[in-house]
Amino acid sequence: AMITLRQLLDHAAENGYGMPAFNANNMEQLHAIMEAAKECDSPAIVQASAGARKYAGVPFYRHLMEAAVENYPEVPLVVHLDHGANPGMCMRAIQSGFTSVMMDGSLREDGKTPADYDYNVNVTRRTVEMAHAGGVSVEGEIGVLGSLETGEAGKEDGVGAEGKMDKDKLLTDPEEAAQFVRDTHVDALAIACGTSHGAYKFTRPPTGDILAISRIKEIHQRLPNTHLVMHGSSQVPQEWLEIINQYGGEIPETYGVPVEEVQEGIKNGVRKVNIDTDLRLASTGAVRKHLAENKSNFDPRKFLQASTDAMKEICKARYEAFGSAGMA
Numbered sequence: 001a002m003i004t005l006r007q008l009l010d011h012a013a014e015n016g017y018g019m020p021a022f023n024a025n026n027m028e029q030l031h032a033i034m035e036a037a038k039e040c041d042s043p044a045i046v047q048a049s050a051g052a053r054k055y056a057g058v059p060f061y062r063h064l065m066e067a068a069v070e071n072y073p074e075v076p077l078v079v080h081l082d083h084g085a086n087p088g089m090c091m092r093a094i095q096s097g098f099t100s101v102m103m104d105g106s107l108r109e110d111g112k113t114p115a116d117y118d119y120n121v122n123v124t125r126r127t128v129e130m131a132h133a134g135g136v137s138v139e140g141e142i143g144v145l146g147s148l149e150t151g152e153a154g155k156e157d158g159v160g161a162e163g164k165m166d167k168d169k170l171l172t173d174p175e176e177a178a179q180f181v182r183d184t185h186v187d188a189l190a191i192a193c194g195t196s197h198g199a200y201k202f203t204r205p206p207t208g209d210i211l212a213i214s215r216i217k218e219i220h221q222r223l224p225n226t227h228l229v230m231h232g233s234s235q236v237p238q239e240w241l242e243i244i245n246q247y248g249g250e251i252p253e254t255y256g257v258p259v260e261e262v263q264e265g266i267k268n269g270v271r272k273v274n275i276d277t278d279l280r281l282a283s284t285g286a287v288r289k290h291l292a293e294n295k296s297n298f299d300p301r302k303f304l305q306a307s308t309d310a311m312k313e314i315c316k317a318r319y320e321a322f323g324s325a326g327m328a
């Protein structure tokens with residue numbers, strides 16, 4: 001059944017677990033996320049970026065999520081808009097059946113320019129009023145995602161702020177976060193703690209100076225009843241980087257967020273953990289390997305099945321690691 005983000009994260013908080021929220025663009029990703037949830041007896045969060053809705057097409061996306069509910073009636077499912085750019089985009093997602101939306105007012109509508117506090121409150125509060133009137137949940141964001149190492153938003157095109165960032169914005173201020181929750185009444189709050197989107201988060205395995213889980217603790221102490229959200233939380237598995245490079249890929253050395261650091265976050269109020277890159281890496285690695293090892297195959301179902309299987313393993317590992325397995 002479809003449920004709201006608020007319902008799911010309230011349950012997660014009561015039971016001390018975190019929910020991976022997986023980005024999905026196509027049927028194979030939906031299959032992987034839902035099949036893994038069913039096998040782990042976990043609820044699921046599927047999220048669509050604006051790019052995902054454009055890629056699949058809005059009607060296709062709507063029917064994909066309806067198919068997920070029909071095919072997996074035992075899995076409580078939240079369908080969430082990731083990084084909504086303005087209240088209108090959130091409204092359109094609600095109209096197409098989403099039970100949760102993110103209004104990301106930390107950036108202006110271009111998705112690149114950091115916004116000021118008043119702009120963020122204004123667009124987020126308007127979205128909350130609209131969404132709550134229809135029983136839909138809202139995630140807001142305070143602080144700007146970006147690397148504490150380089151001061152940049154991440155190297156992946158089109159995701160997040162552009163160019164060099166003000167370093168003090170890259171860590172959410174607990175006092176400002178508290179004011180933001182009072183001003184907007186969001187159901188969940190995305191915070192900045194040194195992670196960034198994409199595969200290029202850290203040039204070395206992260207330590208406390210570049211991945212500030214300590215900042216999450218401070219925010220949680222100030223806001224014990226707010227569900228916190230970590231973006232840019234892919235682990236960037238070294239084994240998948242190796243497989244991609246072994247089979248013709250060229251991905252330079254890079255590191256993501258260790259699962260233990262996410263678990264530390266979950267002990268401190270993190271309830272939603274956004275993961276996109278890990279599924280992309282597993283899918284790409286599996287397809288490269290399959291095609292290299294099956295040179296005469298030209299049935300796309302074969303390599304897409306390999307992709308689905310690889311993504312499903314990632315999903316299962318996250319449901320287990322974050323404690324949502326057995327909670328459906």
Ligand code: G3H
Pocket residue numbers: 023049050051052082083158159197198276277
């Ligand atoms: O927030 C960023 C997600 O990784 C989605 O990326 O805009 O390429 O779908 P996308």
Ligand code: 13P
Pocket residue numbers: 023082083196197198199230231232233234235274275276277278
């Ligand atoms: P990753 O790029 O680390 O998977 O983060 C995804 C994300 O935060 C989507 O909103």
Ligand code: ZN
Pocket residue numbers: 083197231232274
């Ligand atoms: Zn994000």
